[in-house]
Amino acid sequence: ETGVTQSPTHLIKTRGQQVTLRCSSQSGHNTVSWYQQALGQGPQFIFQYYREEENGRGNFPPRFSGLQFPNYSSELNVNALELDDSALYLCASSLGQGTADTQYFGPGTRLTVL
Amino acid sequence: AQKVTQAQTEISVVEKEDVTLDCVYETRDTTYYLFWYKQPPSGELVFLIRRNSFDEQNEISGRYSWNFQKSTSSFNFTITASQVVDSAVYFCALSANAGGTSYGKLTFGQGTILTVHP
Numbered sequence: 628e629t630g631v632t633q634s635p636t637h638l639i640k641t642r643g644q645q646v647t648l649r650c651s652s653q654s655g656h657n658t659v660s661w662y663q664q665a666l667g668q669g670p671q672f673i674f675q676y677y678r679e680e681e682n683g684r685g686n687f688p689p690r691f692s693g694l695q696f697p698n699y700s701s702e703l704n705v706n707a708l709e710l711d712d713s714a715l716y717l718c719a720s721s722l723g724q725g726t727a728d729t730q731y732f733g734p735g736t737r738l739t740v741l
Numbered sequence: 742a743q744k745v746t747q748a749q750t751e752i753s754v755v756e757k758e759d760v761t762l763d764c765v766y767e768t769r770d771t772t773y774y775l776f777w778y779k780q781p782p783s784g785e786l787v788f789l790i791r792r793n794s795f796d797e798q799n800e801i802s803g804r805y806s807w808n809f810q811k812s813t814s815s816f817n818f819t820i821t822a823s824q825v826v827d828s829a830v831y832f833c834a835l836s837a838n839a840g841g842t843s844y845g846k847l848t849f850g851q852g853t854i855l856t857v858h859p
Contacts, residue, residue, distance in 0.1 A: 669849030683844035732786035
């Protein structure tokens with residue numbers, strides 16, 4: 628059974644650019660959640676996708692957007708990058724969208740904005 | 742609002758010592774779920790345990806044990822006979838139906854950095 632995978636591992640961008648991060652969910656999982664983890668902090672919820680629809684969003688501006696595909700893989704897009712967007716971006720997949728569903732995390736993408 | 746507090750920022754122990762990581766949570770919901778995750782230097786969050794709000798039984802898994810007390814809103818994690826491989830950042834997290842939402846958003850604490858010295 629393949630776990631959650633993310634690409635790329637590391638990324639360096641400059642302020643104002645756009646970035647796309649990718650996530651493949653664990654086999655059998657239909658829900659993907661994205662989190663941002665700043666250095667020395669706990670992860671912060673960005674949004675969740677269930678069956679290709681966004682069904683929950685945290686306190687992040689609209690320049691953070693996402694997609695989920697029919698195979699349940701997902702993308703996180705960030706436009707107009709700011710220095711504060713530098714962080715580890717974690718993707719998690721789960722069997723369902725509910726509060727009881729355990730989320731399994733990928734290795735993350737380390738984004739650096741210069 | 743939901744909140745998770747891990748008051749211990751860093752803990753340093755010598756191998757074979759027992760260590761307890763504290764977690765205190767806040768939620769208005771009666772149904773909620775608590776989690777512990779381990780984050781080694783590689784960055785991936787590794788799931789350790791899930792506990793629902795109606796099950797206050799303590800759980801033991803090998804050298805790991807968890808103590809859930811609703812009366813004090815705490816969900817503490819103990820590692821017995823710690824090993825160097827236990828060195829990592831440990832996160833406590835809460836999932837609840839805040840504000841009528843039903844999706845599984847995790848609210849994390851700040852994390853506790855555990856260093857186990859040989």
